[in-house]
Amino acid sequence: GEDVExxxxxxxxxxxxxxxxxxxxDSSSTYLYWYKQEPGAGLQLLTYIFSNxxxxxxxxxxxxxxxxxxxxxxxxADTQTGDSAIYFCAESSLFSGGYNKLxxxxxxxxxxxx
Amino acid sequence: SQTIHQWPATLVQPVGSxxxxxxxxxGTSNPNLYWYRQAAGRGLQLLFYSVGIGQISSEVPxxxxxxxxxxxxxxxxxxxxxxxxxxxYLCAWSGVRINTEAFFGQGTRLTVV
Numbered sequence: 001g002e003d004v005e006x007x008x009x010x011x012x013x014x015x016x017x018x019x020x021x022x023x024x025x026d027s028s029s030t031y032l033y034w035y036k037q038e039p040g041a042g043l044q045l046l047t048y049i050f051s052n053x054x055x056x057x058x059x060x061x062x063x064x065x066x067x068x069x070x071x072x073x074x075x076x077a078d079t080q081t082g083d084s085a086i087y088f089c090a091e092s093s094l095f096s097g098g099y100n101k102l103x104x105x106x107x108x109x110x111x112x113x114x
Numbered sequence: 115s116q117t118i119h120q121w122p123a124t125l126v127q128p129v130g131s132x133x134x135x136x137x138x139x140x141g142t143s144n145p146n147l148y149w150y151r152q153a154a155g156r157g158l159q160l161l162f163y164s165v166g167i168g169q170i171s172s173e174v175p176x177x178x179x180x181x182x183x184x185x186x187x188x189x190x191x192x193x194x195x196x197x198x199x200x201x202x203y204l205c206a207w208s209g210v211r212i213n214t215e216a217f218f219g220q221g222t223r224l225t226v227v
Contacts, residue, residue: 043158
């Protein structure tokens with residue numbers, strides 16, 4: 001079956017790096033995503049990685065993928081108070097008819113303190 | 115550019131009352147449409163998805179229903195709300211290509227009292 005798991009909370013000091021981890025189960029997933037949700041708002045795509053890549057870097061964000069262990073991580077360098085939010089890991093999966101479906105984890109609440 | 119509108123932003127409804135949440139998408143045609151629910155402290159649960167007008171699939175059995183009367187309109191309904199229907203409801207759309215990202219509305223916070 002499909003399942004995505006994340007730790008629920010992470011607290012870091014401003015200026016430090018944050019690492020949010022995620023494990024998934026669907027080995028057929030081709031894309032894996034990180035979404036950010038600020039309080040009371042919808043989700044915004046932060047970044048994604050294709051399954052044949054090991055790493056993707058985008059400014060302060062680094063995504064690492066270990067396909068063998070089905071482990072995905074998001075590293076935020078120089079974490080700022082504006083990074084405080086819930087971060088969702090998601091894997092793409094196929095449902096009947098071959099259409100795309102996103103399976104989300106429970107989300108990791110990142111708290112940044114001075 | 116594409117945009118997605120979802121309303122209302124907040125809603126307080128008594129138990130047993132009906133529900134209608136609406137979502138519309140602009141700037142694209144024939145999108146895949148989704149309704150997700152986010153319960154407090156929990157992840158996103160896919161409730162319904164639609165690949166075309168009148169085509170609705172449900173992921174989980176529940177007190178809610180969905181309809182797609184037009185290509186870019188997706189409606190979430192209930193005839194009689196339960197307390198357990200409280201939560202944050204998110205509409206989303208994606209392109210039809212496999213492994214395309216989803217774009218989310220701003221969400222509706224529903225409180226059933």
